[in-house]
Amino acid sequence: MIVQIEEKDTAVLITVKEERLDAHNSGELKTQMLNLFEEGKNSLVVNLEEVRFVDSSGLGALVSGFKNASARSGSLKLCNLQPQVKSMFELTRLHRVFEIFPNVDEALASFS
Template identity: 75%
Template sequence: MQLNITEQDDIVRIEVQEERMDAHNSGDLKEQMLQLFDEGKYNLIIDLSAVRFVDSSGLGALVSGFKNASAREGSLKLCCLQPQVRSMFELTRLHRVFEIFATVEEAVDSF
């Protein structure tokens, strides 16, 4: 999975540069997040602007990141969701769990 990782203060932004997040590639994202947690970085922003489709495994990776971040008193926020991805979150009611922002800046400001 193509991930572009940038750090700003103690906030890490992960930009997913894939059209799809599914069973084939979401494992990479999960591993990347676990690595960040190991390094003591608990505040993540996942930028989904390129993602067109998320399946249950993709959601699973995000949920796992979310739970791990929360357990370490950090947080995982999402931004820039395309409409189809947004509807997937609404269907599973996960939009009430994740903090979702329209732009990266808004997400950064919320920390």
């Protein structure tokens, strides 16, 4: 999976550069997030702008990141969910777990 990682003032921005986030590539997202946690970076924003499709494995990877960030007194927030992706969060009630923002700027600003 190609993820673009950028360090911003308030948090690390992870942009997923894949149309599908599924059982084939979600392990890589998990690994990338674990690398950031090991470097002590615990405030993360995951930008899902380009993701059109997410399955339970993709959701599981994001939950894993959320739990790891929270356990380190940080936070993982989401932004730019496409409508069908948003409906997956609603179906699995995960929209009550994650803070979800309409765009990158608002997600980053929420950390300051």
